[in-house]
Amino acid sequence: MYQSISTFFILLCLTFSSPANACDVERPITFAGLDWQSNAVHTAIAEFILNEGFDCRTEVIPGTTIPLLQGVARGDIDIVMEVWPDTVNVMWNRGLRDGKVIEIGVNFEGASQGWYVPAYMVTGNNALAPELKSVTDLIKYQNLFTDPEEPKKGRFYNCIAGWNCEIINSAKLKAYGLSQYYTNFRPGTGVALSAAIVSAYKKRQPILTYYWSPTWLLGKYEMVKLEEPVYDSEVFSNLIKQKNPQQASAYPLINVVIGANLRFAEDAPTVVDFLKNYQTSVDIVNELLANMYDRKLDAKVAAIYFLKKYKDYWYTWVEPIARDKILLALDTVGEPK
Template sequence: MKFVEKKWLVVTVVMLICYLISIDAWATDAKKTIVFNDRSWDSIQVHNRIAGFILEHGYGYRVDYMFADSMASLTGLGKGDIDVLMEMWVQTNIAGYKKLTESGKMVDLGPNFTNAPSGWYIPTYMVKGDPKRGIKPVAPDLKTVEDLPRYWELFKDPESPNKGRFYNNPSSWALTYEINETKIHTYGLDQYYNVFDSGSEMALVTSMVSAYENGKPWLGYFWEPTWVMGTLDMTMIGEPAYDPKRWVKKDYGCAWAADNVVICVNSKLVETNPDVVSFLKRYETSVPLTSSILAYMKDSGGKPEDAATWFLREYPDAWHKWVPDNTIKRIEDAL
């Protein structure tokens, strides 16, 4: 009897070990960690965590997030140090995009979201006023860039009050920073406005929100989707219609094109991890959906990973379409 009990004990232990080995093998079968490119704005960090959670808990991959802004991220993607870029703003990064795709180092997997606007904004109350807050319109005729010279004193730069201040994005976003600087020069606004380096997205947002809450003027560059643009009533300053020739010429004397924001991967990933690529090809959201996720993160005081799990709980119909049926339960069990 004791022999039989020992025999079954040994069998049970062996089966348990085999089970644990199989679980570990499933979790490490990826053979590599999938590295996402983190940048300094919220939406890409949230999309990284959504995709990362799915790959980790649904597919058994380990994931990592490497911070690199602007051209450094494209260099890393081209070399293979970074595997996935969840937000390639094509129009904004057209030169780098073409270079990497044409060289075969990067593959465009299709849109994350489309028609994402960006441009120069002011608070709407500057033009229309806000009777509820007792704010009168101080620039009722400010509609286009051509009107900015006559209103520069409303935007006085506290560090150089002989000119107005234009809040640019952080200089670490080298390309967009330089485009806005060039636009200021092309429009002849450099004699009226200083270009201010915000230093970080957080500082740029803070400057806007602070001005808005105090009913003060503000002029600067911004984009969508973001929680702040979904919360504040802002108006985009008109520019001449988008003209691709002006962008080729690089004087940028026209509006930004509404951007198609696509998902790109290092080309080697297509061969080494086709399941990851298949998932990312199906991953697609929208500007309104992304804004709602970011608004939740702001309102709840959460982090990008909290916003990611909230999205996965609240929008199953969206992400179920991205993954095979056999991964859904694993992902939902991990939430």
């Protein structure tokens, strides 16, 4: 009985307080539906919080990086939950300079990219290449990574065709003097790349691949990143400018930011305040994505999992009124299967 009375008064208070917590804008808030899982999960988390805690309507426009970020600059899209500034620096910096977009805050720090091999290749009693530590060691190990289509060369699994990292990795193969020893294999999709890695891992076969974090794959499988020369901004930027680069360096660690259209941000200060507080970590996102993969959860269900498990995180993102409304909404949602 006391619980029923308590719930009644909570609902009553929320009912009368809701006008003060109404959404900043009357139209749906549009998110950039970038085509990778971590962005999909962050978008779903933000959507749930805005829907339930702020009485906002939301929608997601799917697409790839460059068209969607251009949409943010034009005002067709309001929010993008993952901007990797170093991989889209020219276009994004232009939007910042022209006063069309803003960076609201850091979603997570220390996102990384690099060249990986499975841990079983370099550690343990049965390691096939215990001395493989660096990209400079790859020449002597080319026969371990034999390309079935060109058996005289090893195969390097590059980034997805059409992504900026594919261009960077192709330049690195030249700069490290590896082009004559390794084929530059470009998967058509992220799914194709992860499938190749998982297949090799399950069979305990050698594979040399580019990958990035946070991802479900690095949350689930133990991979070792090969050493490269320390990141140098000038050397790195020259990689894609020079036809035959002679130097390369490691990818920089990236602070992935939340971006927005400037005019929208000016019209929606309460939403912006929430997004300024929104911050996760690489470890949490890796764990979340690995769980999503293992349990075959879609992004919306994974968002519920996050909101129920990591309350200590998101409690600090919103005011008490919004938090109570979100908690009530979560109570009506069953546990992810």
